[in-house]
Amino acid sequence: xxxxxxxHASIDGKEILKGINLEVKAGEIHAIMGPNGSGKSTLSAxxxxxxxxxxxxxxVSFGGKDILELKPEDRAREGLxxxxxxxxxxxxxxxxxxxxTAINETRAYKGMEPVSAKEFLAMVKEKSALVELDAKLAxxxxxxxxxxxxxxxxxxxxxxxxxxxxxxxxETDSGLDIDALRIVAKGVNQLKSPTNATIVITHYQRLLxxxxxxxxxxxxxxxxxxxxxxxxxxxxxxxxxDWIKELI
Amino acid sequence: MAYSEDELKxxxxxxxxxxxFTSNIASEVIPKGLNxxxxxxxxxxxxxxxxxxxxxxxxxAHWKTMVEKRWAHxxxxxxxxxxxxxxxxxxxxxxxxxDEVDPEMKATMDKLGISMDEQKALSxxxxxxVFDSVSVKTSFKEKLGELxxxxxxxxxxxxxxxxxxxxxxxxxxxxxDNFYAALNSAVFSDGSFCYIPKGxxxxxxxxxxxxxNEANTGQFERTLLIADENSYVSYLEGCTAPMRDENQLxxxxxxxxxxxxxxxxxxxxxxxxxxxKDGKGGIYNFVTKRxxxxxxxxxxxxxxxxxxxxxxxxxxxxxxxxxxxxEFYSVAVTNHYQQADTGTKMIHLGKNTKSTIISKGISAGFxxxxxxxxxxxxxxxxxxxxxxxxxxxxxSDHCGAHTFPYIExxxxxxxxxxxxTTSKIGEDQIFYCNQRGISTEKAINLIVNGYxxxxxxxxxxxxxxxxQKLLEISLEGSVG
Ligand SMILES: Nc1ncnc2c1ncn2[C@@H]1O[C@H](COP(=O)(O)OP(=O)(O)OP(=O)(O)O)[C@@H](O)[C@H]1O
Ligand SMILES: [Mg+2]
Numbered sequence: 120x121x122x123x124x125x126x127h128a129s130i131d132g133k134e135i136l137k138g139i140n141l142e143v144k145a146g147e148i149h150a151i152m153g154p155n156g157s158g159k160s161t162l163s164a165x166x167x168x169x170x171x172x173x174x175x176x177x178x179v180s181f182g183g184k185d186i187l188e189l190k191p192e193d194r195a196r197e198g199l200x201x202x203x204x205x206x207x208x209x210x211x212x213x214x215x216x217x218x219x220t221a222i223n224e225t226r227a228y229k230g231m232e233p234v235s236a237k238e239f240l241a242m243v244k245e246k247s248a249l250v251e252l253d254a255k256l257a258x259x260x261x262x263x264x265x266x267x268x269x270x271x272x273x274x275x276x277x278x279x280x281x282x283x284x285x286x287x288x289x290e291t292d293s294g295l296d297i298d299a300l301r302i303v304a305k306g307v308n309q310l311k312s313p314t315n316a317t318i319v320i321t322h323y324q325r326l327l328x329x330x331x332x333x334x335x336x337x338x339x340x341x342x343x344x345x346x347x348x349x350x351x352x353x354x355x356x357x358x359x360x361d362w363i364k365e366l367i
Numbered sequence: 368m369a370y371s372e373d374e375l376k377x378x379x380x381x382x383x384x385x386x387x388f389t390s391n392i393a394s395e396v397i398p399k400g401l402n403x404x405x406x407x408x409x410x411x412x413x414x415x416x417x418x419x420x421x422x423x424x425x426x427x428a429h430w431k432t433m434v435e436k437r438w439a440h441x442x443x444x445x446x447x448x449x450x451x452x453x454x455x456x457x458x459x460x461x462x463x464x465x466d467e468v469d470p471e472m473k474a475t476m477d478k479l480g481i482s483m484d485e486q487k488a489l490s491x492x493x494x495x496x497v498f499d500s501v502s503v504k505t506s507f508k509e510k511l512g513e514l515x516x517x518x519x520x521x522x523x524x525x526x527x528x529x530x531x532x533x534x535x536x537x538x539x540x541x542x543x544d545n546f547y548a549a550l551n552s553a554v555f556s557d558g559s560f561c562y563i564p565k566g567x568x569x570x571x572x573x574x575x576x577x578x579x580n581e582a583n584t585g586q587f588e589r590t591l592l593i594a595d596e597n598s599y600v601s602y603l604e605g606c607t608a609p610m611r612d613e614n615q616l617x618x619x620x621x622x623x624x625x626x627x628x629x630x631x632x633x634x635x636x637x638x639x640x641x642x643x644k645d646g647k648g649g650i651y652n653f654v655t656k657r658x659x660x661x662x663x664x665x666x667x668x669x670x671x672x673x674x675x676x677x678x679x680x681x682x683x684x685x686x687x688x689x690x691x692x693x694e695f696y697s698v699a700v701t702n703h704y705q706q707a708d709t710g711t712k713m714i715h716l717g718k719n720t721k722s723t724i725i726s727k728g729i730s731a732g733f734x735x736x737x738x739x740x741x742x743x744x745x746x747x748x749x750x751x752x753x754x755x756x757x758x759x760x761x762x763s764d765h766c767g768a769h770t771f772p773y774i775e776x777x778x779x780x781x782x783x784x785x786x787x788t789t790s791k792i793g794e795d796q797i798f799y800c801n802q803r804g805i806s807t808e809k810a811i812n813l814i815v816n817g818y819x820x821x822x823x824x825x826x827x828x829x830x831x832x833x834x835q836k837l838l839e840i841s842l843e844g845s846v847g
Contacts, residue, residue: 167802207799218803222804
């Protein structure tokens, strides 16, 4: 589904990603861990198409397409979803209106009719129940005045509504209380299917108790320096990143 | 459907300013120039009574003594008042029935999306159509007449309801008020008149559509709206003009009188030709709008300003009666080289008077957008309250946003709140939308509409949708 080969990217002339290789297949869950500043958010931003980053080498194919050639909105329409580490507020635009626009833009891209009001409302009802999102939040302005945890939960709600092929969750667990963490994980697990895939970026092995990864990667200084199964997360928690540094 | 390259170009060009066409309607235009004879000529053409001619002459005499004040944060070349024609009217009599209206005029209205045909009209909207200097047609007159509501052209009001016009004309905006109000008082040609009798809730929206067609003419119209005790009316005005390379002057005066317990909701969607991308052409929109509120009455101004090369207007409320309320909700968009200096004055005279000001400025391109507002609490205005919120949104690095709030308080019981923000449209917000599959243009529309929501919500339903579309078109390709 996703093939990243030798990806190099820089911002303001500074190289942040220094040759990333990663393959994600349908049905898989990958976890990416790594110290602060190692390039995890950069990787997700580059995949999502943030223009400030310049890709200097390498390739990324998604569903067989070279997504580096696509505009950010087209990558999203192709089924790439990013749950932001810091979700953005859009005052005056209701969550519902925002999502309806997003869904209809994606449908138009695929040559489909806009979603009917009835179908849309049914979806909102079902998906907000899934992430136990307060109905009031669905009608409020996008993320405006939401608590940190509510914002994260709203990201998962949006993910559920958009039903992407590949979701990248950038530290969705940070700032969540233990109940919210369980709810978010439950959402992710229920949305999991043999045809989609998830990349979770996290600092805590705790999340991986709920969302069981098939692979764990350690990103360090712009490169994936180690890959293993879910036990690698435990090992990291125990030994810290110094242990990784010694390995390379 | 596949477009050819040319069709697409045309479509996009129309998108920029789709009202830029010219109608080929035979007109009677008086020669350029301004002097006392011209003022007399206009009055004669309109068969006016002596008192109105006197009103004009007095205004003209005063105007000649005035110099144009340039305190507004806008710049434009000196206007040559001798190079303008002050009267242009489509030839022929004012038509009585819809069937008699000139087909070209009908086609013009069609293109502008104005429906005069009462059978097909949006139910609940009566329209007065002012083309250059004269009112062409007013719809639903009979139906409104049954309730005692008078809605007609200004000229007709002078002929048929002289006592009302005489009593209120110039009572809120004196003919000596300011340079352009004085000019208007001298040479105004037509406009709309409206009177709502005591206790009547006007059952439909009243609206006036202003259209400038002739080149080298100015439009000087007057609107006079009187809501008698405990009545209610919602009134809307819209305006467009052809695309021309030279600037044209539009200097209107609007006076509202809200008698005891009455309520007037006055909405404007201003879409005069803004000039081209390089700032060539466009309308100079210098307008004086003011209303007076008597006891327990209310005036609410809502404006969406997207057009004109230069805009200068401050719809204001004189809160004369106790417990009266004034409101001002404004969205002003400037793009390319447009300039706007707009805001309001809330003059609190009565006790327990309340005013609310919500102003949303959006500047793009190389434009300049200023908010200028005065909140004045006078000595006897015990327990007066004002809330002002004044936000500016910047779409580019080359545009300017300015706020000039003035507060004068002469009564210590006053409560005044002022909030102001300036923000640049966020790359982060746009990217967030993109990441959800929303294109950049759509994202900007969403963000801007969200930003203006508090104001757009105040517009009558049908027009809120129009206004949203207008915002989209005005800001097309404006981020950068
Ligand atoms: N505009 C910029 N100019 C220079 N360096 C930048 C810029 N933006 C990001 N960086 C740097 O890129 C590096 C990677 O940042 P990134 O946000 O990807 O880290 P991360 O792995 O997500 O960290 P965290 O765990 O703290 O979220 C950091 O050292 C950061 O300071
Ligand atoms: Mg990060």
